[in-house]
Amino acid sequence: MHFKSVASVVILAAAVIGFFVTQSPQANAGEITVYTSLEEPEIADYLAAARKDMPDLKVNVLRMSTGDLGARILSEASHPRYDVIWGWALTNMMDPRIQALLVPYQPKGLQRMPAQFRDAGGKWFAPTGYMAALCVNTDRLKRKGLPMPTGWSDLLNPAYKGEVVMPNPASSGTGYLQVVSILQGMGGEKGWDFLKHLNVNVAQYAKSGSRPCNMASTGEYAVGASSAIVAMEAVKQGYPVKMVIPKEGAGYELEANALVAASTHKHDAERFLDWTISDSAVKLYGKYKEIVGIAGVRHSADETAVGLPADVKKVLFPMNFKQSMETRSQTLARWQREIEHH
Amino acid sequence: MSTERLPLIASLQTRWQLGKKQTEFLVAVVAILPLALFVLYPLWTILRESVLRPDGRWSLDYYARYMQDSHFRETLFNTLNVSIWATLATTAIAFGYAYALRRTKVPGKMLWHSVMLLPLFAPSLIQALGVQFILGRNGIVNRYLGTDIDIYGFWGILLANVLYGLPHAYLVLSVSLGAADARLYEAAKLLGAGGFKRFLSVTLPTARYGVLSAIFLGFAINISEFGNPMVLGGDYNVLATEIYNQVAGQANFHLGAVIGVLLLFPVLLSVAAEKWIGRRQATISSQATPYRPVRNWRIDGPMLLFLGTVALAIVAVVGVVVVASFTKLWPYNLGFTLKHYALDVPGGYGALWVSLKMSLATAVIGMVVATFAAMVVHKLSSRLRQVLYLLSVVPAAVPGMVLGLGYVLAFNNPSLPVYWLYGTVALLSLCTVYHYHAQAFLIATTGLKQVDSRLQEASHTLGGGALHTARHVTLPLIRPAMASIGMFYFMHSMVTISALIFLVSPEVTPAAVSILLLNDAGNWPQAAAFATIIMFTIAAVVLGIKALAHGAALLHKRQNHS
Numbered sequence: 001m002h003f004k005s006v007a008s009v010v011i012l013a014a015a016v017i018g019f020f021v022t023q024s025p026q027a028n029a030g031e032i033t034v035y036t037s038l039e040e041p042e043i044a045d046y047l048a049a050a051r052k053d054m055p056d057l058k059v060n061v062l063r064m065s066t067g068d069l070g071a072r073i074l075s076e077a078s079h080p081r082y083d084v085i086w087g088w089a090l091t092n093m094m095d096p097r098i099q100a101l102l103v104p105y106q107p108k109g110l111q112r113m114p115a116q117f118r119d120a121g122g123k124w125f126a127p128t129g130y131m132a133a134l135c136v137n138t139d140r141l142k143r144k145g146l147p148m149p150t151g152w153s154d155l156l157n158p159a160y161k162g163e164v165v166m167p168n169p170a171s172s173g174t175g176y177l178q179v180v181s182i183l184q185g186m187g188g189e190k191g192w193d194f195l196k197h198l199n200v201n202v203a204q205y206a207k208s209g210s211r212p213c214n215m216a217s218t219g220e221y222a223v224g225a226s227s228a229i230v231a232m233e234a235v236k237q238g239y240p241v242k243m244v245i246p247k248e249g250a251g252y253e254l255e256a257n258a259l260v261a262a263s264t265h266k267h268d269a270e271r272f273l274d275w276t277i278s279d280s281a282v283k284l285y286g287k288y289k290e291i292v293g294i295a296g297v298r299h300s301a302d303e304t305a306v307g308l309p310a311d312v313k314k315v316l317f318p319m320n321f322k323q324s325m326e327t328r329s330q331t332l333a334r335w336q337r338e339i340e341h342h
Numbered sequence: 343m344s345t346e347r348l349p350l351i352a353s354l355q356t357r358w359q360l361g362k363k364q365t366e367f368l369v370a371v372v373a374i375l376p377l378a379l380f381v382l383y384p385l386w387t388i389l390r391e392s393v394l395r396p397d398g399r400w401s402l403d404y405y406a407r408y409m410q411d412s413h414f415r416e417t418l419f420n421t422l423n424v425s426i427w428a429t430l431a432t433t434a435i436a437f438g439y440a441y442a443l444r445r446t447k448v449p450g451k452m453l454w455h456s457v458m459l460l461p462l463f464a465p466s467l468i469q470a471l472g473v474q475f476i477l478g479r480n481g482i483v484n485r486y487l488g489t490d491i492d493i494y495g496f497w498g499i500l501l502a503n504v505l506y507g508l509p510h511a512y513l514v515l516s517v518s519l520g521a522a523d524a525r526l527y528e529a530a531k532l533l534g535a536g537g538f539k540r541f542l543s544v545t546l547p548t549a550r551y552g553v554l555s556a557i558f559l560g561f562a563i564n565i566s567e568f569g570n571p572m573v574l575g576g577d578y579n580v581l582a583t584e585i586y587n588q589v590a591g592q593a594n595f596h597l598g599a600v601i602g603v604l605l606l607f608p609v610l611l612s613v614a615a616e617k618w619i620g621r622r623q624a625t626i627s628s629q630a631t632p633y634r635p636v637r638n639w640r641i642d643g644p645m646l647l648f649l650g651t652v653a654l655a656i657v658a659v660v661g662v663v664v665v666a667s668f669t670k671l672w673p674y675n676l677g678f679t680l681k682h683y684a685l686d687v688p689g690g691y692g693a694l695w696v697s698l699k700m701s702l703a704t705a706v707i708g709m710v711v712a713t714f715a716a717m718v719v720h721k722l723s724s725r726l727r728q729v730l731y732l733l734s735v736v737p738a739a740v741p742g743m744v745l746g747l748g749y750v751l752a753f754n755n756p757s758l759p760v761y762w763l764y765g766t767v768a769l770l771s772l773c774t775v776y777h778y779h780a781q782a783f784l785i786a787t788t789g790l791k792q793v794d795s796r797l798q799e800a801s802h803t804l805g806g807g808a809l810h811t812a813r814h815v816t817l818p819l820i821r822p823a824m825a826s827i828g829m830f831y832f833m834h835s836m837v838t839i840s841a842l843i844f845l846v847s848p849e850v851t852p853a854a855v856s857i858l859l860l861n862d863a864g865n866w867p868q869a870a871a872f873a874t875i876i877m878f879t880i881a882a883v884v885l886g887i888k889a890l891a892h893g894a895a896l897l898h899k900r901q902n903h904s
Binding site for chain 1: 388412413416474475478479480494572573575576577579583586587589590591592593594595670671672673674675686687743747750751754755756765843844846847848849859860862863864865866867
């Protein structure tokens with residue numbers, strides 16, 4: 001009895017100590033840590049290609065949603081332990097507290113990118129982006145006898161009352177870009193008027209950007225405003241869903257890359273950043289991305305099959321990211337006051 | 343009660359020639375230190391944002407600004423409204439459930455008990471999806487009954503929170519109702535008290551501490567839980583989702599911290615309540631004869647119906663998602679398929695190993711830490727008792743996001759001696775241990791409250807050493823409570839996510855995070871498939887441990903006989 005209890009205490013202690021000793025090391029030479037908000041399936045594809053091009057470089061990736069990653073980056077700001085921010089919403093990256101963590105770097109081949117896709121100061125460049133899109137459940141449309149909408153203004157039709165879901169701009173970046181594109185597109189007060197009218201038909205403002213489309217997929221609501229990438233995924237999975245790019249022009253967000261000032265593996269980090277605009281990367285962007293900041297990219301047959309226009313740039317609304325970042329808190333405060341709580 | 347000496351203290355006193363005050367102080371410090379490091383310090387690093395202006399000066403500006411907002415009053419009202427109702431419902435249902443299992447002779451107790459634990463180890467995504475699939479606008483009920491129910495908002499949050507809170511309250515109440523003195527019931531009967539009178543004058547007073555703990559836990563969990571309102575809340579804003587808006591949506595830590603501080607208020611109420619009730623708790627005396635329920639179908643019948651209804655609700659919500667994970671395209675094509683079980687996340691099911699390792703460590707560390715804290719609080723007389731109690735229950739009111747970010751701010755600091763923990767599985771474990779410390783602590787305390795201190799005293803007088811008493815008297819008496827704690831920690835840490843999402847590193851990603859990633863990418867069928875695998879893994883591990891323990895006990899018996 002006595003022996004048994006002593007033995008079990010020893011085993012227990014050994015297990016706990018052994019567990020604590022399994023340390024996770026910081027990245028070694030030839031190894032970098034990357035923070036990203038790109039989607040999981042595309043990340044796997046990009047990394048496989050990167051490994052082929054740079055066999056001596058190990059890329060450790062941490063993926064979090066845009067907002068969560070922002071909170072984490074700010075919390076770690078005193079001692080960043082990663083080297084690169086990869087594919088993160090430009091609006092969030094424009095935050096001066098984030099800019100302070102970055103250091104300018106001009107990757108090889110940057111001149112291939114138009115000016116709107118890179119920072120004049122060299123702190124970020126955005127090879128890809130995503131845009132807003134509506135997920136429309138055709139099954140529910142039929143059951144409720146509703147017409148197929150073609151853009152935001154169609155959704156003012158009283159027939160859609162209680163059938164529209166949008167992301168809440170206060171919690172979701174996708175939601176914010178939708179609101180901003182409407183405000184910037186229609187211009188100031190006219191835009192606010194439009195949002196107020198739209199609000200009459202909106203059943204709820206969901207807390208995440210992908211949720212409206214997910215809800216439309218399972219038939220909870222007829223129309224869910226999300227991003228094109230989520231909409232295409234829903235179509236691909238086989239849901240009775242049609243992707244609609246708003247005819248007024250789709251709001252969009254750029255996914256920016258940047259070098260972290262505190263990086264202890266700058267050389268490897270720079271190699272990786274170079275790679276993100278290399279030919280083999282750009283070739284893959286066509287498979288996943290609606291918006292590519294490098295000329296000459298063809299969208300895959302898959303993408304056009306599910307309703308992506310061949311020339312996306314024509315449907316994009318020309319967004320002003322600097323303004324959208326700077327007016328964020330005022331816009332959201334007014335939105336909460338006049339729209340959400342009304 | 344609190345003037346008696348803790349056996350451990352007595353032994354320290356004789357060994358090191360310390361005064362009573364000094365030894366108590368020493369033991370209290372040993373118990374408080376880890377809580378200060380892993381609860382107080384991380385909380386402080388993030389909550390001080392609520393009083394720290396960008397220029398580095400202290401002020402209450404953020405509070406003033408937030409409370410003047412009309413938006414704030416509405417959010418506060420919503421939070422209290424839904425939390426109070428959810429707490430009352432949770433406590434009442436959990437009490438009825440625990441009462442039926444502990445004090446009546448209903449058949450199938452093992453089954454009912456297991457079902458009640460299901461929400462603990464069903465990832466929260468599953469429960470929210472389950473409610474949507476059954477009661478959503480395009481849910482089973484509306485589709486097949488032709489009704490037009492819309493649960494998004496108050497009812498959605500209420501339902502999901504009750505479901506989530508039930509096992510937490512049940513575990514405390516089950517320990518509380520587990521011990522009963524048959525003689526009291528006999529006496530009450532002889533004095534002519536009817537069934538209901540006996541319930542009021544015998545059952546409730548002995549369970550008082552457990553009921554209050556369950557109410558506190560329910561309330562604290564309800565106001566700080568943000569997963570359910572995120573999915574089912576619609577536009578019904580509550581404080582916890584408001585934190586998410588501020589911190590993740592707008593990168594505004596200041597206002598997020600203000601709300602985090604507001605959520606701590608119920609904890610202060612709980613400390614006051616604990617002080618008030620601490621001395622009034624009826625305990626099981628050393629002469630107690632265990633209460634053995636007798637078959638009485640007039641009570642067992644309705645109780646069985648009640649258990650069945652609650653269990654059915656729990657199983658249906660989880661079950662519908664498990665079923666959906668095997669269908670081709672829920673709810674449009676219900677054909678059978680296994681395709682969702684081929685995962686699209688790198689590493690696939692490998693993340694399960696990280697989770698298992700983490701959860702076993704969490705269970706062991708948590709069991710020791712929480713029981714120790716409870717034993718010290720139980721016996722301490724000094725003022726430190728209140729401090730230790732406060733630190734022990736405070737995590738219940740802290741939203742996972744606040745605790746997680748607090749851990750990042752606190753431990754990502756090379757000048758700290760425990761910096762090496764940052765980015766390891768160990769820190770994930772510790773974070774989980776302390777995130778759910780209040781639940782474990784209250785289970786242990788409820789167990790201890792019912793143990794007559796005279797038993798320990800007797801052992802001590804009879805010459806049993808301090809360690810002897812602890813091992814042979816105190817520990818065996820609260821062993822059921824400790825087993826509950828270990829089980830609770832293991833199950834819950836397999837699926838918990840809210841705090842950990844901020845602590846994961848590329849090398850260390852638990853399975854629950856993979857579920858979140860899949861769902862974020864709009865692929866809920868695979869998320870549901872992985873969640874199903876996790877639930878079965880947990881069930882298998884728990885059954886395996888039970889079988890081992892049973893086998894060991896049998897072996898032990900046989901050896902003793904030969």
